[in-house]
Structure formats: structure tokens, C-alpha cells
Amino acid sequence: DVKVTQSSRYLVKRTGEKVFLECVQDMDHENMFWYRQDPGLGLRLIYFSYDVKMKEKGDIPEGYSVSREKKERFSLILESASTNQTSMYLCASVLGVDDEQFFGPGTRLTVL
Amino acid sequence: DAKTTQPNSMESNEEEPVHLPCNHSTISGTDYIHWYRQLPSQGPEYVIHGLTSNVNNRMASLAIAEDRKSSTLILHRATLRDAAVYYCILRDGAIIQGAQKLVFGQGTRLTINP
Numbered sequence: 001d002v003k004v005t006q007s008s009r010y011l012v013k014r015t016g017e018k019v020f021l022e023c024v025q026d027m028d029h030e031n032m033f034w035y036r037q038d039p040g041l042g043l044r045l046i047y048f049s050y051d052v053k054m055k056e057k058g059d060i061p062e063g064y065s066v067s068r069e070k071k072e073r074f075s076l077i078l079e080s081a082s083t084n085q086t087s088m089y090l091c092a093s094v095l096g097v098d099d100e101q102f103f104g105p106g107t108r109l110t111v112l
Numbered sequence: 113d114a115k116t117t118q119p120n121s122m123e124s125n126e127e128e129p130v131h132l133p134c135n136h137s138t139i140s141g142t143d144y145i146h147w148y149r150q151l152p153s154q155g156p157e158y159v160i161h162g163l164t165s166n167v168n169n170r171m172a173s174l175a176i177a178e179d180r181k182s183s184t185l186i187l188h189r190a191t192l193r194d195a196a197v198y199y200c201i202l203r204d205g206a207i208i209q210g211a212q213k214l215v216f217g218q219g220t221r222l223t224i225n226p
Contacts, residue, residue, distance in 0.1 A: 004155075035216075043156070043216035090155050101148075101214060103155030 003027070004104040006091055012110045019078040021107050023091030029102075030095065032074035034058075034066065037088040037106070049074055081111045116200045121221040124190050132185040132220055134200030139180050144203045146214065147174065147185050149196040156199065156216070159185065195224045 007022035025032065033048040035058075045058030049068040063085060067075040074093075078085055091104040117135040124130045136145065147159040160167055160174045162183075167174040173186040187194055199219040 040218075042218055043214075045215075092155070100158035100161070101156075103157065106153075106155050 004091055004093055004102050006089075006104040006107050008107050009105060010108050010110075012112065013078075013081050014112055015082060017078075017081050017111075019081045019109065019111075021076040021078075021089055021091075021109070023074045023076070023093075023104055024072055025074075025091075025093040025102065026072065027093060027095065027102065028071065029093040030071070031093060032068065033092040033094075033101070034064075034074065034076045035090045035092065036060070037090060043090065046076065081109075083111050085109065086111045116202060116217055118198070118200050118217065118220045120218065121223065123223045123225065125225045126192060127189050130187040130190045130194070130222065130224075132187075132198050132200075132222065133182065134184070135182045136200070136202055137181045139202060140204065142204055145174065145176060145180075145183050146201045146203055147172070148199045148201065148214070148216075149194075150199070150219070151193075151196045159198070161203075190222075190224050192224050192226060195222055197221050 004025045013019050031050050034046045035043045036046055037043045044060050046060055046064050047055055047058050047066040049055045052068055052071050055066050065077045087109060089107045089109055092101045094101045144161050144163050146161040148156040149159050150156040160169055160172050162174045162176055166176060175184045197219040199216050201214050
């Protein structure tokens with residue numbers, strides 16, 4: 001069964017901390033994505049990567065960075081967490097242009 | 113990205129068919145129509161997609177209007193497990209890199225009554 005896994009389901013951090021959210025897929029997909037989901041705003045794309053070491057900004061990249069050192073792993077980094085980054089974070093991967101995206105279960109991050 | 117319009121919520125009864133509408137009047141010729149759904153406390157999951165012709169799979173059917181300005185997701189026999197938020201999304205098939213970027217709207221919250 002295809003799988004996208006995320007390192008934590010729930011995470012609580014303090015303002016100013018550096019936060020790492022990890023995503024791993026076992027489908028050999030080229031493309032991986034990080035979204036955040038907030039009530040009333042839907043899912044918004046933060047960053048995506050279409051190959052190892054390649055990354056592109058999405059719609060709301062400010063305050064975030066990403067790392068893709070291996071094909072199966074895509075990390076989202078909050079350099080200095082702030083309370084407005086409290087959200088549900090969703091990782092996804094997809095093989096090609098006309099394929100379905102597979103989503104992870106999400107990480108609910110609370111920044112105090 | 114071309115936009116879609118969906119009702120905020122719909123309600124149906126268990127074991128009855130459900131028709132979820134989506135309007136996309138500004139759709140372009142290369143836009144695919146995708147449907148995803150998100151069950152409570154889970155990430156979205158793919159349901160179905162199509163370009164021009166109607167599509168069927170084990171989960172649902174997708175009926176696309178002849179002018180492609182609207183589409184309908186059909187769940188033939190709803191179960192309680194189909195209660196979710198359903199998203200209708202347009203994806204431009206002409207874009208190669210980053211093509212899989214999906215723009216999620218608010219979706220339709222489907223409630224299934226036992």
C-alpha cells in the first residue's frame with residue numbers, strides 16, 4: 001500500500017524555536033509538497049520539490065524553508081516558530097503530471 | 113488558476129445516491145477536473161479526475177458537462193464513511209513542472225444521515 005508518513009501527528013513548540021517537520025514517501029515519487037491548512041482558508045501551498053535538492057516556493061513560503069536531500073524525504077523547517085504558524089501541516093507526493101497526489105495524515109503544530 | 117464554486121454543505125441519507133456539483137465557468141481547454149475528499153482528522157485523498165469524458169472508478173463517477181463549465185461528482189450509494197469535505201479542483205495539464213500544485217477551495221461538507 002502506498003504511503004506518505006509524517007514524523008509527528010501532534011507537536012507543541014515555543015515561540016522562537018526551530019522546528020523540523022519530516023515527510024517520507026515510499027513510492028519513488030519525484031514531486032513532493034508541503035501545505036498548511038487553516039479554518040476558513042483551506043489548504044495553501046508552502047513549498048514544493050520536483051527533484052532531489054530542487055525546491056520551489058509556493059503561495060506562502062515566508063517563515064519557512066525546506067530540504068530535499070533524498071528522493072523519499074522532504075523536510076519543512078520553521079527557522080523561528082511564531083504563533084501564527086500554529087496550523088495543520090500536510091505533506092503530499094505525486095509521481096507525474098496526470099497522477100493523483102497522496103497525502104500524509106498531517107501534523108498539528110501548536111506554537112505557544 | 114481557474115476557480116471552482118461549490119456549495120458549502122450538503123446532506124444526504126445513507127444508501128442513497130449523492131450528487132455533488134461544481135461550477136468552473138472559466139475552465140481552460142487544458143484544465144483537468146480533480147476531486148479530492150478529506151475525512152475528519154485525515155489528509156485529503158484522491159477520488160477521481162477527468163478532462164472531457166465522464167469517468168467511473170470504484171469510489172465514484174464524474175459527470176462533466178458538454179461545455180465543461182460544470183461537473184458533478186456522484187457517489188452511487190453513500191455510506192457513513194463518505195462523510196467528508198469534498199474538493200473540486202482544476203489543474204492545468206499544460207504545465208509540466210510543478211503541475212501537480214493543487215489549489216484547494218473551501219469544498220463541500222457532506223453529511224450522511226443514518
